[in-house]
Amino acid sequence: MSKIKFGILFGLLCIGLSGCGTFDNGVDVHSQATLSRFRENEVTEYQGKFLDPSIGPEDNSISGVQHLNITTYRLKITGLITEEIILTYDEVLALETHQRLITLHCVTGWDATILWEGILLSDLIALAHPGVDVTTIIFHASDGYTTSLPYSVIKDKQLILAYKSNGLTLPDELGYPFIVVAEEKYGYKWARWVTEIELSSDSNYKGYWEKFGYDNIADVD
Numbered sequence: 001m002s003k004i005k006f007g008i009l010f011g012l013l014c015i016g017l018s019g020c021g022t023f024d025n026g027v028d029v030h031s032q033a034t035l036s037r038f039r040e041n042e043v044t045e046y047q048g049k050f051l052d053p054s055i056g057p058e059d060n061s062i063s064g065v066q067h068l069n070i071t072t073y074r075l076k077i078t079g080l081i082t083e084e085i086i087l088t089y090d091e092v093l094a095l096e097t098h099q100r101l102i103t104l105h106c107v108t109g110w111d112a113t114i115l116w117e118g119i120l121l122s123d124l125i126a127l128a129h130p131g132v133d134v135t136t137i138i139f140h141a142s143d144g145y146t147t148s149l150p151y152s153v154i155k156d157k158q159l160i161l162a163y164k165s166n167g168l169t170l171p172d173e174l175g176y177p178f179i180v181v182a183e184e185k186y187g188y189k190w191a192r193w194v195t196e197i198e199l200s201s202d203s204n205y206k207g208y209w210e211k212f213g214y215d216n217i218a219d220v221d
Contacts, residue, residue: 043115043167046101052112054165055173062208063143065172066193073177077124079138079199080131087127089163089177095119098160105220106187116181118162121154125199133201139180140196147191147207148200148216149182157183161194186218 038044038053045051059065070089077085098120103113125137130151138148153159162181163170170176175192182189188209210216 038166039168039171041168046115049101049113051115051166054114054168055171059173061143061192062145066142067172068142068177068193068195070177073195075178075194076196077128077199078196080134080201081128081199083128085128092119092124092161092178093163095123098158100160100162100181100183102181102183104187104190107214114165115167116160116162117164117167118160118178118181121159121161121180121197124161125151125154125197128199130199134199135203136200136205138198138200138205138207139191139194140198141191142193142195145191145193145208147180147189147210148205149180149185149189150203151199159183182218184220186215186220188214189218 039055042054043051073089075087075089075092077087096119097117100116100118101113102116103111105111121137134151136148137151137154138146140146149159160181161178163176163178165171165174170179175190175194178192178194180189180191180194182191188207204216206216
């Protein structure tokens with residue numbers, strides 16, 4: 001797949017997430033189309049800043065929107081650990097909660113600012129007592145999607161695994177039950193529908209889109 005085609009796909013995804021705000025006398029305001037996409041009781045403003053809807057008009061994930069059964073859902077922590085960890089949704093939510101106002105940036109220039117709530121990935125990983133050789137955290141999604149982040153980045157930036165957006169439980173479209181909020185990384189690092197977190201020593205691991213030539217670091221410029 002060419003980078004151009006990839007950019008189009010990601011652009012469509014980001015249009016779905018973007019608030020597509022307009023400006024009235026220099027003030028950012030929501031369009032009626034954007035307002036219609038907010039869920040009932042969804043937070044639309046935080047600390048004086050407009051938020052973008054959690055649900056966009058269309059989706060371009062690799063296999064369509066996933067609908068996971070939370071009753072049977074399990075989050076696995078695998079790889080360079082002493083023993084595999086398997087957690088229910090409620091067990092993950094029992095960890096300390098953190099809130100972040102973070103903007104998702106897409107490779108084509110679109111962005112979406114959302115109020116996220118979740119748990120520190122480092123807290124979750126610590127439950128598995130990671131080995132000293134762990135350098136890379138690989139995220140596996142229910143649709144077969146994969147991507148990775150350096151373990152050091154996860155710890156230093158205190159990245160979260162979110163289960164709420166704009167005050168409500170994540171919608172399926174945004175990755176329910178969990179999305180990786182990869183702050184300051186482009187959208188292809190924001191794994192949705194996460195089912196497995198693999199601890200690895202492979203610093204050169206390439207995920208789904210990275211195998212097509214996209215930058216494995218993915219820092220937002």
